């Protein structure tokens with residue numbers, strides 16, 4: 473489209489300018505004397521054409537930016553460096569071979585997406601900047617994307633979950649992220665966490681599309697792998713997942729930790745500022761609740777009697793999962809086979825070979841995290857701080 477408009481405009485300008493020359497040239501030639509052609513008219517027309525074309529150039533540039541062409545080009549040009557601190561090797565046995573179970577690593581194309589963006593922001597990494605400022609910041613900083621790429625990067629497997637995920641719901645995913653340790657940037661900016669006397673207890677991240685996300689400064693600086701992520705499963709962040717840079721804090725729901733398209737970090741207090749979702753009655757602080765989900769069999773499945781593999785995922789990020797149990801109808805809780813654990817920040821897959829007898833049955837799952845807390849049976853809604861309760865699936869065995 474731009475090149476078509478360009479050629480048509482060019483042809484029109486040529487036609488007008490040529491007309492200026494030809495139309496004036498004829499009478500002059502016939503009458504003799506005067507200038508050979510209408511130089512003034514030609515210059516005026518030519519200057520107008522130049523001005524219009526410059527204006528079109530500016531318009532084209534902004535249309536280009538709006539359509540994200542420059543952002544797409546900037547993403548294509550990103551080469552992720554080798555991380556200074558690679559992820560720990562994933563142990564064998566994280567993935568039970570059961571048809572229908574989640575994949576331990578969620579491919580980017582399948583990773584859930586939750587945001588308020590009607591149009592996905594297309595940010596040009598070349599002009600992107602991140603500012604860190606606010607209470608207790610003694611050295612205010614602004615970083616470019618290149619500044620972040622030049623630093624020592626960490627690579628970590630982290631499971632992200634959404635506070636609006638219903639029990640048994642799909643808003644959870646596990647990916648391998650590459651990024652800059654956020655605590656380092658804060659320390660270099662002079663930030664001291666409140667547990668060591670610092671004045672700011674809330675970090676507010678702002679995105680290019682006006683989202684605000686508030687995170688406890690103590691959580692970001694307590695040694696966990698809070699990061700500004702630049703890479704996801706071996707590629708630059710996909711646009712829908714926050715290119716060029718997003719935040720991640722293991723153990724916290726996305727709405728209090730995982731700002732996509734981040735552009736600004738402000739140190740403030742929970743007393744002074746309520747971010748977007750808090751203004752809409754969600755909790756100020758929201759650590760992830762211990763949860764588990766049955767991936768297979770699906771609700772209302774009709775498996776044949778005999779051994780039926782029941783399998784799924786369990787998560788309690790930053791605490792870790794220690795046990796998963798399955799109950800058939802009102803029977804006893806029976807231990808499921810836990811797949812190997814990657815880290816305490818990742819979900820853990822599990823399976824349970826069930827000796828299924830014919831008739832209708834209800835399968836229920838519960839997890840126990842490393843603090844010894846058993847997933848509660850008390851059902852709550854997702855608002856204000858995440859759904860609790862246990863996932864059940866009803867099946868009919870033929």
Ligand SMILES: Nc1nc2c(c(=O)[nH]1)N[C@H]1C(S)=C(S)[C@@H](COP(=O)(O)O)O[C@H]1N2
Pocket residue numbers: 583584585586587588589632633634635679680681683712713714725726727730731732733
């Ligand atoms: N800019 C921005 N960042 C955001 C959100 C948003 O609406 N806008 N949603 C948050 C929520 S609620 C979650 S659960 C995660 C989801 O990240 P994902 O879409 O990459 O899975 O992003 C968080 N970051």
Ligand SMILES: [Mo]
Pocket residue numbers: 586633634635636725726727
């Ligand atoms: Mo979320």
